[in-house]
Amino acid sequence: MLDVVGEVDLSTAPTLRDRIEQLIADGTRRLVVSLEDVGFMDSSGLSALLAGYRRMQESDGALSLVCRDRAVLRVFTVTGLDRVFAIHPTVEEATPS
Amino acid sequence: MLDVVGEVDLSTAPTLRDRIEQLIADGTRRLVVSLEDVGFMDSSGLSALLAGYRRMQESDGALSLVCRDRAVLRVFTVTGLDRVFAIHPTVEEATPS
Amino acid sequence: MSPERFHLNLPPRAEHLGTARTFAASIARHYEVAGETVEDVKLAISEACVDALVAGTPIDVRARQDGDVVWFEVDAPETDDSPERDALDALGSPARIELIASLFPGAEIVTGDGRRAVRFSLPLG
Amino acid sequence: MSPERFHLNLPPRAEHLGTARTFAASIARHYEVAGETVEDVKLAISEACVDALVAGTPIDVRARQDGDVVWFEVDAPETDDSPERDALDALGSPARIELIASLFPGAEIVTGDGRRAVRFSLPLG
Ligand SMILES: Nc1ncnc2c1ncn2[C@@H]1O[C@H](COP(=O)(O)OP(=O)(O)O)[C@@H](O)[C@H]1O
Ligand SMILES: Nc1ncnc2c1ncn2[C@@H]1O[C@H](COP(=O)(O)OP(=O)(O)O)[C@@H](O)[C@H]1O
Numbered sequence: 001m002l003d004v005v006g007e008v009d010l011s012t013a014p015t016l017r018d019r020i021e022q023l024i025a026d027g028t029r030r031l032v033v034s035l036e037d038v039g040f041m042d043s044s045g046l047s048a049l050l051a052g053y054r055r056m057q058e059s060d061g062a063l064s065l066v067c068r069d070r071a072v073l074r075v076f077t078v079t080g081l082d083r084v085f086a087i088h089p090t091v092e093e094a095t096p097s
Numbered sequence: 098m099l100d101v102v103g104e105v106d107l108s109t110a111p112t113l114r115d116r117i118e119q120l121i122a123d124g125t126r127r128l129v130v131s132l133e134d135v136g137f138m139d140s141s142g143l144s145a146l147l148a149g150y151r152r153m154q155e156s157d158g159a160l161s162l163v164c165r166d167r168a169v170l171r172v173f174t175v176t177g178l179d180r181v182f183a184i185h186p187t188v189e190e191a192t193p194s
Numbered sequence: 195m196s197p198e199r200f201h202l203n204l205p206p207r208a209e210h211l212g213t214a215r216t217f218a219a220s221i222a223r224h225y226e227v228a229g230e231t232v233e234d235v236k237l238a239i240s241e242a243c244v245d246a247l248v249a250g251t252p253i254d255v256r257a258r259q260d261g262d263v264v265w266f267e268v269d270a271p272e273t274d275d276s277p278e279r280d281a282l283d284a285l286g287s288p289a290r291i292e293l294i295a296s297l298f299p300g301a302e303i304v305t306g307d308g309r310r311a312v313r314f315s316l317p318l319g
Numbered sequence: 320m321s322p323e324r325f326h327l328n329l330p331p332r333a334e335h336l337g338t339a340r341t342f343a344a345s346i347a348r349h350y351e352v353a354g355e356t357v358e359d360v361k362l363a364i365s366e367a368c369v370d371a372l373v374a375g376t377p378i379d380v381r382a383r384q385d386g387d388v389v390w391f392e393v394d395a396p397e398t399d400d401s402p403e404r405d406a407l408d409a410l411g412s413p414a415r416i417e418l419i420a421s422l423f424p425g426a427e428i429v430t431g432d433g434r435r436a437v438r439f440s441l442p443l444g
Binding site for chain 4: 137141143171172
């Protein structure tokens with residue numbers, strides 16, 4: 001699981017993108033990205049997540065999200081990407097045993 | 098005890114001043130003002146507290162403060178008013194039984 | 195009372211986006227809009243500032259109350275699909291305007307005074 | 320790289336002081352000064368803005384990096400010991416400058432361009 005903390009915008013999205021890339025390069029194929037500790041996210045965060053999502057699909061893996069905060073979900077809903085990503089309200093629901 | 102919450106500056110100091118005035122008008126003679134939940138205070142807060150302090154002295158009462166936060170204490174130390182007010186680190190120490 | 199005006203000007207660095215959002219959020223809170231709307235303003239501002247960052251010109255946010263709305267205007271120089279933009283990996287400018295318009299209908303690009311800006315209005319009350 | 324410049328302009332209302340402090344704090348944090356110094360900047364700015372509030376002119380805060388300091392300049396129109404000031408129950412202007420100078424030695428009033436301002440420098444590194 002990747003736990004993203006803080007605000008995700010143009011100043012921090014590249015780091016998020018790199019982290020996801022690295023995890024995939026290291027062989028991760030089922031990645032849960034938790035946005036529970038994210039206070040703000042704009043479309044640059046979305047781009048970083050989308051890049052990771054696509055890389056995962058190409059590798060027959062899966063990237064899912066944990067997010068409940070309405071403000072953070074907002075950028076997904078207004079762009080329609082809430083229908084692309086699997087977004088779970090809790091980590092438990094994102095990682096069925 | 099008066100529990101001050103939030104930031105004390107020119108926009109909120111008048112309320113603080115009024116609260117203290119009211120308590121004195123209501124007969125309070127030993128007043129502990131807690132600044133534990135104050136995140137910021139400037140000289141307008143100081144003025145409000147000083148006005149209350151003086152009113153108390155005139156009425157043979159006492160006004161003491163509870164404050165530990167270095168940032169909030171700063172305005173007292175740079176003005177030398179930390180030597181005028183009795184400032185206690187905890188409520189317990191401000192209210193000896 | 196004369197209409198209220200607010201202005202923020204910052205160097206074009208992505209790490210200042212948070213300051214621009216905080217500035218816009220305090221204006222929104224000043225007018226006592228709902229908490230969710232404050233969040234929408236932060237998102238709109240964060241998106242609107244990207245063109246200035248790509249162009250390397252200052253982040254410039256202006257706000258002005260006008261009757262029952264607050265107009266926000268954010269400098270947004272024309273940028274092509276430059277390597278800078280790709281390196282930033284952001285949405286293109288049109289997609290960002292569309293995003294802002296989903297939050298604040300009527301959001302648009304305005305030009306004049308040699309300036310190009312994203313403009314949107316925040317309804318009050 | 321050209322020196323960095325920051326500018327904030329707000330209506331003269333005491334409730335905007337928090338925005339001015341947040342603005343100044345983000346600049347201080349941008350230059351990675353110690354947390355205690357960030358708090359001192361907030362206090363200095365809060366004090367420096369009072370003259371504008373008393374005069375009813377916009378809160379105007381400018382900052383500019385210059386080598387190993389950041390200069391802050393805050394509009395501070397001359398005010399007499401007016402009823403407004405007394406009603407606000409604030410320290411007088413000279414006492415506030417003294418307070419700021421205890422935090423940032425060398426703080427002073429500068430005039431020019433028809434402007435009167437409080438100026439102080441924040442040492443970096
Ligand atoms: N929200 C806004 N929508 C449209 N124009 C604006 C808005 N805010 C400011 N302006 C315009 O931008 C220009 C600069 O604004 P001004 O308030 O004079 O800022 P400053 O004095 O800080 O440079 C003015 O021409 C003003 O009319
Ligand atoms: N910290 C500072 N100390 C001295 N002068 C400053 C400072 N910051 C800005 N200035 C001056 O204030 C004026 C306006 O600043 P500027 O950066 O042009 O703001 P804006 O374009 O937002 O109005 C300029 O003459 C500039 O040199």
